[in-house]
Each structure stands twice: as structure tokens, then as C-alpha cells.
Amino acid sequence: MIHLIFGDSAIGSLKHALSEHNHKIIGFPIDFSIGPIRNVYENSGIKGYFTWLEYSFHTIWGNFEDNQTMFQQSLQKLEDIKHGDQVTIWTCENATEQIGLRIICNLLKEKQVEINVVNTYKAMSDYTKQKEVRIEIRHTGECNAEQLAHFYDFSIFQISDELTRILGQDGEKLLQSISIVRSWKQGEIIDELETRDDSFIMECVRKVHRKRQNTDFLNVTRVIGEVIGLSEQVVSDAWIEYRVRSLIHSGQLAYEGDLQSMRMYKIKDIK
Structure with missing residues (x-):
């Protein structure tokens, strides 16, 4: 076999x-x-x-x-x-x-x-x-x-x-x-846009902000875990982290730290 x-x-x-x-x-x-x-x-x-x-x-x-x-x-x-x-x-x-x-x-x-x-x-x-x-x-x-x-x-x-x-x-x-x-x-199997998960990532960022009752910068690993746990699709941490960086580059998320490693930077919703 x-x-x-x-x-x-x-x-x-x-x-x-x-x-x-x-x-x-x-x-x-x-x-x-x-x-x-x-x-x-x-x-x-x-x-x-x-x-x-x-x-x-x-x-x-x-x-x-x-x-x-x-x-x-x-x-x-x-x-x-x-x-x-x-x-x-x-x-x-x-x-x-x-x-x-x-x-x-x-x-x-x-x-x-x-x-x-x-x-x-x-x-x-x-x-x-x-x-x-x-x-x-x-x-x-x-x-x-x-x-x-x-x-x-x-x-x-x-x-x-x-x-x-x-x-x-x-x-x-x-x-x-x-x-x-x-x-x-x-x-x-459905073909999707590369931005498929972006709005959900933003929802999870805001959800974590609400849980903490503040708008301080969040550990990106915390947000990635939230997205993976609640996503309808099976997604990897590598993929979600890639999309987080894309949201940063498009001006939807602010960050502090070094984007070369997810353990070296934090994010927050700009709005």
C-alpha cells in the first residue's frame, strides 16, 4: 500500500x-x-x-x-x-x-x-x-x-x-x-482574492482591543492566534502574519518594532 x-x-x-x-x-x-x-x-x-x-x-x-x-x-x-x-x-x-x-x-x-x-x-x-x-x-x-x-x-x-x-x-x-x-x-474549491482574510484580521485586532479596553499596541502573536482560532478556513500563522504586514504597508495597521520577526513587533488599529 x-x-x-x-x-x-x-x-x-x-x-x-x-x-x-x-x-x-x-x-x-x-x-x-x-x-x-x-x-x-x-x-x-x-x-x-x-x-x-x-x-x-x-x-x-x-x-x-x-x-x-x-x-x-x-x-x-x-x-x-x-x-x-x-x-x-x-x-x-x-x-x-x-x-x-x-x-x-x-x-x-x-x-x-x-x-x-x-x-x-x-x-x-x-x-x-x-x-x-x-x-x-x-x-x-x-x-x-x-x-x-x-x-x-x-x-x-x-x-x-x-x-x-x-x-x-x-x-x-x-x-x-x-x-x-x-x-x-x-x-x-473557490478562488479568492489575496485580501480574503484582511477584514477578519482587522475585526480580530479590534476585538482584542475591546477585551483589553484600550488601544495600546498588541503583540502580533496574540492577534494571529485569535485569527487562526476563529477563522472559517484553515490558515497558517505564516500566512496571517504575511497579511498583517500587508495591512501595515497599506496603512490600515500601525506598528512598533522590527517587522523581520513576528515576535519583534506589535500592532494596533489606526482608527
């Missing part, structure tokens, strides 16, 4: 969950919901995506060069999949993993393979159905190894050739997209 999974945390947990099985795990470390993904399976598209990351995000968020190397290696492993192989794609109810599912189906369209899917959101719902505490997850990285091992045993479903074809067609369209931001809404 070959497993395909998205996100650093999820990759590590699945490797631990399946450590006693002789399975291959191919992990994709990038967030497909943000950044340019046009032809991201080709050298030109890969370079475009990681160039955008390096320009937009601070290096504090990770080693982009290592992630690029891992991504290219994963694409090569995907290319090496042979006719007749069994493939399981792990996904969840969010943009990055749903996009990943569709892109993988597109890249495997010429191969005669059995494709299975584990939707960890639905699997977690079934897992906790008879328990006192219900758990709703936003992405597979929130699952621990024990849960993923359970999902492997009980929540894998083979998808039909027709559904694989439809998902692959969606993936082909996504690989031609010129958008920078993509959302998961009502079961569909």
Missing part, C-alpha cells in the same frame, strides 16, 4: 501510526491553499511557488529549500507508482487537503491503480460517535497516531473510476489556476 498525505504534522503522525506495516508513505509538505500552484508539478511551477514563499514569508517559518527538495522527491515517488499499485490518499474538509486529493488524482490519471481515500474529518466523526466527547477536526494534522491507525483499519474507502476521473478533472483545472488564495466552501 502507498499512502499519500499532506502537511508536515500529518506526515509524521502517519509514519508513526503505520510503523508496523510495510507501507510506503509519500508526504507533501506544502500548503496548496495559498500561493501560485499553476503547473506546480513541473519545475517552472515548483520554482514559482517557492519563490513566492521566500518573497512573502519570513524564513522563521521553515527551511523553504528543504521543503522544495522534499516536494520534488515526493513528485518523483508519485511518478514511480506502477500499474496495479494500491494507493490511499488521506484528506480532510479543508482547501489544502482537498486540492491535494484532486491534484494527485490528476497526476495518477494515466496509471491503472486502485485509489482509496480516508477522509479524516468523517473518520473522526465516526470514531467519536459513541463517545461522550465529540471531536471535530479541521485538518489531518490534528489527529494522533492512534487515531490514524484506527482510521486505516476502519475508514478506508475505495473510490470509483468515475469519481477518480471527476476529481482528476478538478485537479487539472486547479493546476491551471492563477489565483493566490483558495478556500473550501460547501464542498467546492
